[in-house]
Amino acid sequence: MIDQTSRHFTPEVIATIRNHIEQNNENEVALCGFIDDKGVVTSVEVVGYGNELATPYNLHRSLQGDVFIHNHPPFDPDPHKNLKPSLNDLDIAQRVQNLGMGFFIIDNLCELVNIILPVHPQQKLSLEATCEIFQPNGALSQYMPSFENRPEQVELISAIVRTINQKSILFAEAGTGTGKSLSYLIPVVLWSLSNAKKVIISTHTIHLQDQIASKDLPVVLHITEKLTGKKAEYAVLTGRSNYLCKNKLRDLLADRERISSLFDDPEEAKAKTALIEALDVWTRTSESGTRRDFHQEIPNEIWEEIASDGETCQGKSCPFAGNCFYQRAYLKAEKAQIIIANHSLILSSLDPETYISFLPRFDAVVFDEAHHLEDVALKSQSVELSCRGLLQKLGRLYHEDKKSSPRGLLAHLFKKYKPPYVEAQQDFEKQKEQLLTCHRELTEGIHSLIHNGLTYYRKLENSSFQIRITEAVEKSEFFHFLNIRLEELARKVSSYIYYWNELKNLITNSSSDTTIPPLFASLDKRIQSLNDIATVYRILFDQERKPTEVGWIEVSSNQRYPNITLCHSPLEVGEFLSRGIFLRKHFTICLSATLSVNGEFTYFQESIGLKNGVFTRPIETISLPSPFDYRRQAQIHLLETPREFKVDEFFLSCIKEYILMNEGGTLVLFTSHQRLREAYTKLKEELAHEGIHPMAQGETRKNIILTTMRKNPRTAVFATSSFWEGIDIRGYNLRCVIIEKLPFDSPSDAIPAAKCELLEANGKNAFLNYSLPRALLRMKQGIGRLIRSKNDRGIVLILDGRTVFKRYATIFQKSLPPARIIIGSYEKLRREAESFIVANFSAWLQTHKASQDSSLPENPAQENTP
Known part of the structure; x- marks a missing residue:
């Protein structure tokens, strides 16, 4: 259908397209267009410039829009014939039609348009109808009798529906108990079904991914099918x-x-x-x-x-x-309306230069656990080279010792190959020896690099630390040695690959053994991966480092597995996330229990590069209060006494007494593996003697620790890193969380240190704008381990006086849940803890102690509520 462009494009867009055609000397231009609620094209983006006959185009870029547009230069005086689609046009139209896009051809003057495939405006969600699903007599309560209507949830749903209808971005902070998953799943599935669009639901942890796929989404699909008569398909996709x-x-x-x-x-x-x-x-x-x-x-x-x-x-x-x-799995994801994936897969699938994703096309994305976005985006663009990892690769290829015959895939190949004639045997032995000589030299060179690194950076045994590559480090003796040795190793890898290819060709031309080609495939992949040495050498030594990049050396002096790791990372992810996700998708929703600091989302917004005044797409923020009665359910104890952060008698006695008062049911969170090990070693026998079951991260696998916590309420767990978030122990089995220190980044951590320098160079206060917000968000995650349901009770003890006497103490205290906060000496805190335990746990503890029954009901009844 040929029509006037003025009916389908805004005047501004017509002028923009005409300008692009003029700039391309009246030749073809390919564009993707974005429509408003009435189906009018309100903005365009160029995806390719061509000549008078054709234009190359980036289909993946154009897929981010609603309609594919290109012009036909005037080869015929009849405008209608001029706008007739070519066979190539029809082929492209078929491809974009399968993906729900329109297809337009316009003339060079931008007066006429041939609508090959019409584009349909978005079907908006009804806020009233969506909220009705969550009402006391709504579809959810009919399917789930235990479902409770919460005002906070309705507020969140309203914000999500607005975001979807306005094609915007939402940052939503909502804690445990708000019903986040159902709040976004139902509107997203309804929108997907109404508009034939695909949405990715992305999580950071496998636990949440499993919960959505096996528990929440089946409920949602049942309800939405009942409401719409349409069944949505979903798929789970991993790397x-x-x-x-x-x-x-x-x-x-x-x-x-x-x-x-x-x-x-x-x-x-x-x-x-x-x-x-x-x-x-x-x-x-x-x-x-x-x-x-x-x-x-x-x-x-x-x-x-x-x-x-x-x-x-x-x-x-x-x-x-x-x-x-x-x-x-990939084909299922292509056909599905909803894809469940993880942050790492989504961001690593984006090409950092073209921002094209190798995942099935998706129109919108929901990031749950969104507070991890910056770290995952940085990691997706980082490179690292582990010397220990290289030695493991080489060992799996070939290794020999005096006690046994050579092992590894190459040794297996040498044993398997039978040269058919004398000349082949001689050539084989010669090329084999060249390859093995190179193998030994590579192995020795890497061992030497580790030895020299540990010798130069003499630190405590079994410690691990980072050395950021600064101008001073670049002038050091070890860095000079590293430069020379890494260049030598890169050359050795080139020789290794050359000798391997020569040997492979010889065997290929003289062997008919059908089990050898699959072995070649495995060897090829492993040997080519050694080229990581050359990649890291080029990045760290052969090119000038930008202020927005950082390189560092990780040193591990573990006696059993000493290691040197070379790393490089960008410091900013704004352009990567904006051009790859936020500017391309119909809507983006970011949710977490920890996104705001002191009621503001500034830190999160800037951490992912969406800076005010630079990023112009509408962003809505919402922070919802917890539905839990924190004032009744929990106390937060702040030690007002300044102390040195070492494992001394005072520190140990605080931990031990709180564990014993609670008779276990305690999670002790550390910021240092070394202090964790030291405290656990000194307390485990005393605690065991008192009938407590002590466990430590690093000594036992995480899943076994969590299973034990759920079964045995007398467990005391000493942990760090991953235990600060993502664990969910409900009921009385977790009654106390002890935090030994505010979780600030270590001053030696390369990325945080470099980011602070970059902020200071740009005239910002790095502590207030970066270091403090990061620590506060981690702290909120750690405290959030305690109260996971309306029946939970417990105490949080924070043994860091900076929460009281530092200038930022007020900001910290405002970031805490609305529990009763008690500040004082250790003696005062202990008395308050005893009173709380008597009021909340005494009857249950006596019953449990008498029966010695380690099992608990899922929702233990509250005893002697104050």
Whole structure:
């Protein structure tokens, strides 16, 4: 249908398109257009400039809009013939139609438009109808009798519906108990069904991803199907390396000796062979084929041999092409309206230069646990080179000792290959020796690098620390040595790859063994990965570092596994996230229990690069109070006494007494692994003697610790890092959280130190704008471990006097939950704790102690409520 452009474009857009055509000498220009509620194109973005016959275009960029637009230069005086679509036009139209876009052809004067595929305005959500679902007699309460209507949830839903309808961005802070997941899932699924659009729900933790996929989303899909008559499909997508490759597994099982070559101990190799056979049986019934869904832990040595990857994938020629776990998951995601994924997958899928994602096209995104966005974005663009990791790679290729014959994949290849004639045998031995000589030199060079690094940076045994690469460090003796040694290693890797290719060609041309080509594929991938040395050398030594980048050296003096790791990272992710996500998607929703500091979202907004005055797309923020009665359920005890942060008698007595007063049920959060180990070592025997079950992160796997906490209410856990957030122990099994120190970044941590310098250089106070907000958000996460339901009770003890006497103490205290805050000496805090425990736990503790029954009801009744 040919029509006047004035009916379908705003005057400003017509002028903009005309200007682009003039700038391209009246040749073809490809654009993506964005429409308003009435279907009128209100803005455009150029995706390609061409000549008088055709134009190249970036289809992935154009897919971020609502309509694909391009002009036809005047090759015919009849304007209607001039706007006739070519075969190439129809091919593009077919492709964009499958993705829900329109397709327009305009003349060079921008007066006429041929609407090949009309574009449909967004079907907006009804705020009233959406909120009605959550009302006492609404669809949710009919399906879930236990569902409770909460004013905070209705407020959150209203903000989400506004964001979706206005094509904007929402930052929402809402704590545990608000019902975040249902609040965004129902509007998002309704919008997806109404508009034939795809939405990604992204989490940071596997725990939340599982909860959404197995618990929340099935409820939502049942309700939305009942309301709309349409069934939404969903898919769970994870990184490719998490899927098992059936073809690689088959090749491994066909070459049993290759399995043995991965392990030194024959008994271990036998056990792992049995594991691989069990995996083979499992693949015949598994729906997902992902590593974490197998019932046993799979060692890295095995998984590296059978994991799916793009380099060795045979595509359509693979015998398992129609039954590939990864391709099946990807195709399911392409067909689904809702994709459940994680931050790391979404951000690592974006090309940092073109911002094109290799994921199935998605129109909008919800980031739950959004406070991790900056760190995940930084990591997705970072590079690192671990010397210990390189030695492990080399060891899996080939290693030899005096006690046994050589092991590894190369040793297995050498044993397997049988030269067919004398000349081939001679050439093989010569090239084999060249490769092994290079292998030994690489191994020795890396060992030397580790030894020199540990010698130069003499620190405490079993410590780990970072050295940021500054001008002073670049002038140091070790950095000079590092430069020379890394360049030598990069050259050695080039030689290694050359000798390997020569040897591979020789074997390929003289062997008919069908088990060798799959072995080549595994060896190729491992040997090519050694090129990481050259990549890191080029970044750290061959190019000038920008003020918005940082490089650093990580040193681990662990006696058993000493290591040197070289790292590089950008400091800012604004352009990456804006151009990759926030400017391209219909809407973006960021939710977390911890996004604001002192009631403001400034820190979060600037951490992900959406700076006020620079980023112009509308952003709404909302901070919702907790539905829990914190005043009745919890106390927060602040020690007013300044103290040195060391594991002294006072510190140990505070921890021990609070654990014993609560008879376990305690989580002690540290900011230092060293202090954690020291405190745990000094207290574990005393606590065990009193009937407490002490556990420490690092000594026991996290899932075992959490299982024990849920089963045994007399557990005391000493932890750091990942235990500050993401764990959910409800009921009386967690009655006390002790925080030893405000979780500020270590001054030696490279990225925070460099970011502070960058902020100061730009005239900002780095402490108030960066260091303090980060610490406060982490603190809120740690405190949030305690009250997880309306039946929970407990005490938070913070053994850091800075929360009372520092200038920022007021900001800190305003960031705390609205529990009763008690400030004082340790003696005062202890008395208050005793009173709270008697009022809330005494009857239950006596009952439990008498019965010695470690099990608890899911929702223990409150005893002797004050």
